[in-house]
Amino acid sequence: MTSNSAISGLNLKKINSYSSVIYTYIFLIVVFIIFYIFFPVYRSPANISNLLIQIAPLAIVALSQAVVLVGGGVDLSVGAVISLTTIIAANLMGTSATGIILGLVLIFSIASLVGFINAVICNETHIPPLIVTLAMSYVVQGIVLWYRATPGGSVPRSLSNIIIYRFNVLSIPIIIVVIIYIVFAFIMSRSVFGLHTYAVGGNELYARMAGVNIKKIRIGNYIISTVLASVAGIVLASRIGSGAPLIGSPYTLDSLTAAIIGGMTFAGGEGFVIGALGGAAIIGMINNALNMSGVDPFYQYIFSGGLLILAMIINSFRRR
């Protein structure tokens, strides 16, 4: 039997890092209130509804990254997986109900395969996850460009209409985001899988001595990551109605930024995945606010970098 004390001993670390999530959300709420007060346009239901849908894909991928980061790894292939998903959804999905379901099965299978391969290579070789997932992103992106170098195809109407259905301020993508986060918040904090992931990320050696099956955990982490990325891809594909081979690229870095702002670290073993939602929301809100306020677009580039650094500095203080 595994030594439970070794694992429960790691719980102390988690309690100390509650503050990361709290700070993130306080920051988020403060920013939101500031924008709400100063930008009347910000208040319109249309804008908020837009904002939520715009944040949704990033929020999902940020969760991908968060899970992997907690497990001590990193996944740079998510962007390529998103692009791949949109291409599949737009070109290989039938329009009937069975066609759509088959298409979804195909998407999830391929995404799982990519994640599985990522994990296996990390497990069986000493190649750092950074390089593995990076190389995998080249491979996947290459396949995407090989298959279909041009944006196009069309996502079945029935699917996209369901996915981007809006009501009031909310929309299906946001519901998906909330559900996914609730599910994974519980998985990561209550289930054996979640606790073991923290253990692996925290100290792989101790985790192994405690009897954790590192290989299986890693496989789980990376598959979750790519499958979630494909969910984000489905949302995006429904939004734009077709496939775009390059659409996923910015999401890789942004998901990492969001997860880090949300309190995850590269060291692994700490942070709460729910923080990634806050991180994604902050990024989305700032982009939106920059647009709304009419700030010179060239200033926008500075913001995301400055934001990340600011978030990291804040995080570092909290860690002392």
Add this chain to the structure above:
Amino acid sequence: MESKIKLILISTLVLIFVAVIPAMYGCAPAAEEPAAEEPVVEEKFTVGYDIYWVGNAWSLQLAEEFKYAIQEGYPDVVEEVFYTSSDGDVSRNLANFEDLVAKGCDIIFITPITPDNLVKSINDAMDKGIKVVVFGSAIESDNYTAFVNISDYEWGVKSAEYIAEAIDGKGKVAMINGIAGTGAAVDTYEGAMSVFEQYPDINTLPEVYGDWDSSKTKIVMQDLLAAHPDIDGIWTFSEPGSIIEVYIENNLPFVPIPFHGENREMKLWKQYKDKGLESQVVGKPSTMSVDALHIGMAALMGEPYEKENMLPVAIYTYDDIDDLILPDLPDRIRVPTYLPEDKLRELFE
């Protein structure tokens, strides 16, 4: 204990996101959002423009031509202009468009980064009475106020026709394109291949990508030359000026190549014409945005305008060079241009 804290935390957050925010906005459906007002009644308009990319001089000039033209041409009718920046990001393109709509713009000028990504949102905007002018890139729809572009496919055809003729219908042709995966790159390539396929003696090399970046294009060209020293002609959609420089650096005899209309190309042309530099300008003007502006403003103010404006691909030969070249002005300007000299210097020098 900690599980209770966790529970409270999670529920609070969920509550905020799911219940409180909508409650703040009441339960009114989004459809009650006021539509844009009738332009004829409004005295001043709010204009939205998305800068889809500033990765090279062409795209930058596209935006700057617009900015200058709207400032100089319509100071009385334009209340405010909002600029957003997509930087080549498909989702950002869409998000920016939605933001401009939410911002209450009366008219939005937009370059779709892929042909489909904005179709739905443009449909919604058109339903709300917002005028939408699509320019600079193809769109898979005809529901818009106006469309201004040149046909990339036709660009490919015309440039290929020039090359085919210049090499007498036989020889090796290098194919250099922009960024892989973009619509423009694919369309021009298809147009070019439709011409080259008709010449059995023309051997086209596999496509390489210069990414519309002078450094990358130079490296790619150098590699090509190393593999194929016997290239007879170059078909390129990316930075012909940089390619000519590679030839100059390697002391190689020039081969036919289509120019795009950059001042740098004109200067090189003038300088090396006698040394065998043959070319023809197949133009994709960055003044397209200004054409779009005029058409859009006409639509706003209730004046007559053309909805479909597929501009012809302008062809210039060496005889036209004196009209095109701006000898004292910076290299990277795309000619012809509407911008005044001091603005050009400010931007490109």
Add this chain to the structure above:
Amino acid sequence: MENSNHQYSEDKKKFNFQSFIIKLFQKGGVYISLIILLIIAGILSPRLLEPRHLLFILRIASILGIISIGQTLLIISRGIDLSVGASVTLVVVLICAISMGDERYTLRVILIALATGVLISMINGLLVIKFRISPLVGSLGVMSLVTGATYLYTRGFARGSVPEFISFIGHGQIFGYIPVSLILWAFISIIIIYVLKRTSFGRYIFACGANPKAAYIAGINPNKILFYVYIISGLLTAIAGIIWAGYLRSQPTLVGGEYYPLDSLTAVIIGGTTFAGGKGSISGTIIGVIIITLLSSLLNMLGLVHGVKLVFQGLIIMLMVFAYTGRKIIN
């Protein structure tokens, strides 16, 4: 330097053959790979090996090469710097915009370039040393910041051109065909290798990378050493920027630098340096850079469809790194 603190318990008797191959690769792996690559290139595309083209490749490689030397030092010290691409781009932009090709500004822009490189590195160093932020994440943030600053400064268009001297560095040849940039690269490599192998500073770098706590107890200040490493890396990035500016001569590009960080990392890893820190090989990195540049050129020359090229790049990167790091053997 044989300090390997990253191995799980191995059953030496059982996996002797495998560890032999791995050791072989680790000792001379890069060289073997280079030879294999050259042979393959010779078969598939012999024109790659033409001296003129090889010199071209080496000229381009020198930029990546110098950056990768800095990266190697950082990785030995358990750091990393993903912002090199953005830094080198900013350096090129500044050189062009400030000098505008004017001779008299030559010295000034060189100094500005060096200062910029060092400044950016110091920011990275500050984040890592003072705020104890993970070097990976810190450099990511700096990368975004620097990219943003570059865009803001240029407003989308990078103007200007380089003075004669810098153009000579990028383009010039000595004795008729040896590129100046190559000589610069070789010169810097020799200096750094000497410092690492023969000076106490070099030993300290390895010591701090291997085990900072032990180094501290031994009286070395790991923070100071790391700081110096960052400064050196910044200088190297700036020098690489000067060469690149010289190569481009004018119209610097804002996006051209995006592959430098990842390529330099790959070169370092192919060269045999691991992320564990405490050991590394400059000469390995140099060969790694040559391999990467050669490979890219080969793939270009083979005229593969772009997608296939990307797939190959990914697979080959993994294969190469696998060859040096070997299988994970766990009981």
